[in-house]
Amino acid sequence: MTEPVNPIRNQFIEELKTSGFTSKQIIVADESRACYGYDATRQSADPMLVLLPENGPQVETALRLAAKKELKIFPRGAASGMSGGSIPSSDGIIISLTRMKRILEIDQENMIATVEPGVVTGELQEEVSRLGLFYPPDPASLAFSTIGGNVAENAGGPRAVKYGVTADYVMGLEAVLINGETIKCGNKCIKSVSGYDLTSLLVGSEGTLAVITKILLKLLPAPEAVKTSLLAFPSMTAAAHAINNMFKNQIEPSTIEFLDHHSINAVRDGLPFTLPKEADTVLLVEIDGTTPSVLLQSQKLKELFKDDALLLIEAQNESERAQLWTARRRLSPAIANLAPHKINEDIAVPRAAIPDVIARLEKLSEKIALPIVCFGHAGDGNIHVNVMLDKDDPDQARRGHQAIDEIFTITLELGGTLSGEHGIGNTKSAYFDKEWSPTTIAAMKSIKQAFDPDNRLNPGKIFPTQEDLQCQ
Helix, strand or coil: CCCCCCHHHHHHHHHHHHCCCCHHHEECCHHHHHCCCECCCCCECCCCEEECCCCHHHHHHHHHHHHHCCCEEEEECCCCCCCCCCCCCCCEEEEECCCCCCEEEEECCCCEEEECCCCEHHHHHHHHHCCCEECCCCCCCCCCCEHHHHHHHCCCCCCHHHHCCHHHHEEEEEEECCCCCEEEEECCCCCCCCCCCHHHHHCCCCCCCCEEEEEEEECEECCCEEEEEEEEECCHHHHHHHHHHHHHCCCCCCEEEEECHHHHHHHHHHCCCCCCCCCCEEEEEEEEECHHHHHHHHHHHHHHHCCCCCEEEECCCHHHHHHHHHHHHCHHHHHCCCCCEEEEEEEECCHHHHHHHHHHHHHHHHHHCCCEEEEEECCCCEEEEEEEECCCCHHHHHHHHHHHHHHHHHHHHCCCECCCCCCCCCCCHHHHHHHCCHHHHHHHHHHHHHHCCCCCECCCCCCCCHHHHHHC
8 A cells, every 4th residue: 555645754854864864764664663653551653754863963953854844753762661651643753862872971080971862771880880880770671771761751760769760860961952952951060050950850851841862870889799688578567667677777778679469479489489378578678888888787687577577588699699589570471470461550659658558459459350469669669550451351441440540549648649760651641630730730831831832842741632632
């Protein structure tokens, strides 16, 4: 079937070529464009065109030419996002930043890395580690997610309890506005209060305010030692008390992951160690830092919970450490055996509210007659909630989506938030006004209006129009 002629697109392509884009940087074919229209939510939509710029000036060119034709722009990284943040529209242009993947500088004296947005997170971590440095943010997708995407979504990870999230390491940015002009914000200075903090504003803006083309990242000295322990408790309440006791006793873990009883049962048979039948909640705790500090805190951990924990295993080497992480690594494929599909949310609540939210989600699970599996980052209250269902069964699909509405209601009643690390995108935008007042949302929209007056940059995300909602 011959594709309909699109004179605006064809003219835009010719202008791009005249301005320095090669044919290999402009993706037109249907099957190739389709490869850029999805993300980890499994949503998909074919964009009108895909561009593969290789530097900041080419991004400027693309946005300047697109502005003349009032074309919609959808920035894209590695498409590992879990909220539909990079899903395009059929009349939109995808700007994929994966070719901009240079580590421009590792400034060892100031401990700052300057990178392009297409640099893979894990590769940056490996590169700086060779120099005895450390980039702490560790999203689960670090082996393939890009720094630009991490910045746009303000990605977190297991180490956030001690080290914080991506925003805590972004010292400066270079970004292209929707009209093709470039702004620079932030710098290498530890203290800088000159004007509005545009860096913090752009981090977590989900590609709705500007296209990020350069990033300055703070680095830390690499920790000397790491100690990993696994603790099992008879209830989530007991586990929550254990977490509070760690902090009260000056134990500062870099990671505290938890698995609920659904998660434990899903992976129990495949573990290289035996969990007690009474185990309702498992904590995976990592402590890092100087060798004396790690040894001291690990000893405190053992003494503190030797009587309260049903099981306490401390890894003595890297092999044993990997074995303890087996439960967490095997979890996602293991829970897939519970149902063909899942609806995955990443709520966050104050740490002390974790037992309450887990108890209320258990009651909700009974009400809708569908398993709700919870695991995640207990140290910072970020819980991955998985409603297990068969989406091809209309009744299960209805009950599953009913559950999401109730999950968000429960979360907000306990002082929580709709997203701890995935962002709002288009999957949670319909619920955004549950968390924020009309006045607060209006203030946010005024910022969007200032940066993108015609709503052409990643439209339909965070706070979509009614038309956007009808198309979802």
